[in-house]
Amino acid sequence: MSKVLQIAGLNKSYNGRKVVDNISLEVEKGDIVGLIGPNGAGKSTTMKMIMNLISKDSGEIVIGEGKKFVEKIGFATESSAFYEYLTGYDNLMLIAKLYDDVSAEKVKQIVEFVGLSEHIDKKVKTYSTGMRQRLGLGRALLNNPELLILDEPTNGLDPYGMKDIYEMLEKLAKEDDVAILISSHLLHDIEKICNKVVMINEGKILFSGDISELEEGLEDSYYSMYRRQA
Amino acid sequence: MKNVRNELYKLWKGKRLGIFLLILVATSIAFGMLVYSIQVKGLLEKEDIDAMIGGNFPVQVLGMIADIVLPVLATLFVTFLFTDEANSGSLKLPLLCGQSRVKLITAKAVVVLIGSLALVAVTFIASNIVAVMFWGSDSVVASLFQNALIYANTYLALAGWSMVVLFVSIFIKNSGSMVGVAVIVLVVGCILSSVSPKIAQYEVMYYFKAFVSLQSLNYVLAMSVCIGTALVFFILSAIKFRILQIQK
Numbered sequence: 001m002s003k004v005l006q007i008a009g010l011n012k013s014y015n016g017r018k019v020v021d022n023i024s025l026e027v028e029k030g031d032i033v034g035l036i037g038p039n040g041a042g043k044s045t046t047m048k049m050i051m052n053l054i055s056k057d058s059g060e061i062v063i064g065e066g067k068k069f070v071e072k073i074g075f076a077t078e079s080s081a082f083y084e085y086l087t088g089y090d091n092l093m094l095i096a097k098l099y100d101d102v103s104a105e106k107v108k109q110i111v112e113f114v115g116l117s118e119h120i121d122k123k124v125k126t127y128s129t130g131m132r133q134r135l136g137l138g139r140a141l142l143n144n145p146e147l148l149i150l151d152e153p154t155n156g157l158d159p160y161g162m163k164d165i166y167e168m169l170e171k172l173a174k175e176d177d178v179a180i181l182i183s184s185h186l187l188h189d190i191e192k193i194c195n196k197v198v199m200i201n202e203g204k205i206l207f208s209g210d211i212s213e214l215e216e217g218l219e220d221s222y223y224s225m226y227r228r229q230a
Numbered sequence: 231m232k233n234v235r236n237e238l239y240k241l242w243k244g245k246r247l248g249i250f251l252l253i254l255v256a257t258s259i260a261f262g263m264l265v266y267s268i269q270v271k272g273l274l275e276k277e278d279i280d281a282m283i284g285g286n287f288p289v290q291v292l293g294m295i296a297d298i299v300l301p302v303l304a305t306l307f308v309t310f311l312f313t314d315e316a317n318s319g320s321l322k323l324p325l326l327c328g329q330s331r332v333k334l335i336t337a338k339a340v341v342v343l344i345g346s347l348a349l350v351a352v353t354f355i356a357s358n359i360v361a362v363m364f365w366g367s368d369s370v371v372a373s374l375f376q377n378a379l380i381y382a383n384t385y386l387a388l389a390g391w392s393m394v395v396l397f398v399s400i401f402i403k404n405s406g407s408m409v410g411v412a413v414i415v416l417v418v419g420c421i422l423s424s425v426s427p428k429i430a431q432y433e434v435m436y437y438f439k440a441f442v443s444l445q446s447l448n449y450v451l452a453m454s455v456c457i458g459t460a461l462v463f464f465i466l467s468a469i470k471f472r473i474l475q476i477q478k
Binding site: 002011044048051053054055073075076077079080081082083084085086090094095098099 | 245326477
């Protein structure tokens with residue numbers, strides 16, 4: 001299985017406080033890797049460093065093999081940002097135009113995939129949370145990414161909305177071999193779709209490995225804490 | 231080019247550009263009606279009236295808006311394209327597509343300059359049309375080239391101001407604060423220009439009205455200040471934006 005993302009020894013501090021402490025992880029094609037931890041654990045910071053939105057203090061991030069960054073990654077944040085005064089379609093087209101090979105037809109396919117056909121011509125400011133998350137996912141899929149990085153994509157969604165998003169992600173991983181790195185603070189959601197999990201707290205990795213080994217590999221107190229969420 | 235096209239599209243669809251242009255056209259028309267009624271009613275001395283009508287009208291309109299209105303509108307372009315997007319989190323979207331930070335800030339700068347040019351150009355066109363409507367075409371046509379030069383030079387000052395505002399917007403995260411700071415700086419600039427023109431001529435705000443008032447200017451200094459300010463602050467903006475930590 002080829003590695004799509006390799007992170008080694010990633011570190012980041014703010015005002016002397018370490019928020020990411022020696023994080024290492026790998027994501028292969030077809031993997032759905034859950035990055036789980038409480039609020040403030042360092043999940044979003046790690047993802048932003050992968051996306052080069054913030055600088056890393058040290059460590060290595062390797063994406064793919066020999067291809068340009070832009071061809072590899074789709075990214076969606078927990079509160080996906082849009083141009084609110086534009087329609088969903090306009091939002092997608094503005095991004096599509098920045099890529100070399102994303103046509104209007106492709107945009108329409110993405111709209112259909114994420115289930116927004118009925119609402120795509122409405123202004124984003126009228127969208128519900130679920131619709132915004134779908135649009136954010138659609139935007140992340142525009143360039144046929146080999147790696148999807150999703151920062152709490154089900155935040156604010158009801159159970160039905162979550163189920164839809166997870167079904168889409170499973171389909172992408174199984175049918176298109178897309179590697180997915182998804183962050184959440186809810187273990188029972190991650191367990192449903194991930195084959196691997198990286199659990200972090202206070203910037204440090206507590207566990208990294210197959211989801212089936214999580215119970216044995218994790219200190220009791222943390223495992224119990226997350227189990228109580230279920 | 232892709233980024234410039236996108237930024238222009240957003241500026242247009244966001245209705246800022248259209249509304250500002252309408253405001254300027256309405257201002258030209260309203261001012262024309264005011265001056266015409268003053269002329270008809272003989273409320274001012276003839277030489278005061280003559281300085282405001284015909285071929286002088288477009289310059290009067292520019293003089294009315296050059297030192298506060300145009301710079302504030304240019305500031306609003308910057309807050310729309312940069313500050314508001316930084317706050318909403320949409321500033322990073324082109325970066326997530328692999329666009330470089332320098333390309334993105336350059337595109338935003340170019341579109342702010344295009345928007346500001348549109349403001350000046352539409353004011354020029356509207357004020358000339360209003361002048362022709364009220365006072366006939368003879369004196370308007372005779373002054374057309376000179377007025378165009380005044381407008382063009384004033385635009386260079388506006389371009390310099392726009393790049394200063396762009397640089398400042400990287401540090402100030404609130405649109406309201408940005409406009410507030412801009413207005414304060416403009417007012418201070420106006421006071422400085424009146425109190426000490428010798429010092430003021432080294433800052434770009436002096437030239438908002440310096441060309442309009444037709445005073446004898448050191449054009450080499452004026453061009454150096456306006457274009458130099460624009461270049462320096464654009465370069466500073468690009469340097470700062472390259473290393474900016476984008477948290478949202």
